[in-house]
Amino acid sequence: MTDLTALAETIESHTGEPVSRLGYFCAPFRPTDGPFADKVIKVYRGLPDGAALDRLARCHDDYADALRRTGVPLPQTEFVLLPRAGGRVPVIVQQALPETALMRPLMQRGTRDETLAMMQAAGEVIATFWNHADRIETRIGFHPSIRNFAIVDGRAVFFDTFPPLIHYSRDEMGRMLLQFSDKRLMRLVGPLIRWRVTAIQDEWYSAPETLVGLVGSACRLRPEFAADYLDWGRDFATRAMPRWADEALAGMQEPPRLPAIWTGFRKLMGLQGEPNV
Known part of the structure; x- marks a missing residue:
């Protein structure tokens, strides 16, 4: 304790x-x-x-x-x-995890093969979660973004547990996104567009969208390897997440874009793309 x-x-x-x-x-x-x-x-x-x-x-x-x-x-x-x-x-x-192990900066400076190995490590965690999520008999989600992983001895370690994506209804989670934001502007403006704030969470509760989100983030970080990441994502979805492969493949025909709702809020709140540890 x-x-x-x-x-x-x-x-x-x-x-x-x-x-x-x-x-x-x-x-x-x-x-x-x-x-x-x-x-x-x-x-x-x-x-x-x-x-x-x-x-x-x-x-x-x-x-x-x-x-x-x-x-x-x-x-x-x-x-x-x-x-x-x-x-x-x-x-x-x-x-604490070593700052040198944070996945995002490693992805930014890694070689093609090194970054693909990290994608594989993170993908294995995503697939493991969703392939076993049925044993959790309540609403549960997962937010496996690149910035929420560290790579330790070749293995992806997840470290973001807030907000706890379990038990809360969609509307309740939408309210939490406003209540616990440390951005005063978000707490002031958010209630006026609550339906948009509530929608932020939907990707976290969708198995295919979490995988597509990972691939999209990698493509934006290292656009020179985007074709390789798309090839990896399509192959991984088919092999490791067959239940959701069709939907995932549909989202990886081209480099996935960050949803407009997120880009708008990031600009509004002055958020930058750094590791959220």
Whole structure:
């Protein structure tokens, strides 16, 4: 169990740079010393609704368990509700992965064969999840973007567990995307276009779209290898995800584009394409 007093002191004293600035929900950081020097800490916005926070904690625990049950490699991850002035805030404490292992920068500088090997590693995690997701008897999703993977000893490790994509209905998850965004502009403007915000999640709950999304991200990162990534994706869908192959193949006839809704929100919120660890 995490020492909540030490965790609160670590968060209060943190003055360094975040590990990543992309985070839609928070800016994760890794302490330079102290009891959490080997951890990444993610602090989220609190809510005035205590019951909603308690439910969030239960859903996160269930989600981490479900990821492991479906074969997704996940670092040691703990979710706590930390007492702070004015209430409790959600905090995730996760075993840190080497920054040199983050998949996105590795994809940016790797050779063709190296990047294809990383795509294969990430694809295997995606296929493993969806091929075993039937054993989870509730609504469950997965967000296996390149920025949410690290490559450790040739194996893809997934590390993004927030929001917990389990149990919540589509409308509830849409509200969460607004409630927990650390972008004030998003919380102000989002309710006016809630149906669009709600639609952001749909890819995460679709097996073929998660694979197409991975291939699309790779094509945008390394357009010189786009044809190779498309060939890999079409072959992988047929071999490893046959139940969804037809839909996946339809989305990989040409380099997949980032949905306009995402490009619009990224510009609105000033988000950049960096690893969200």
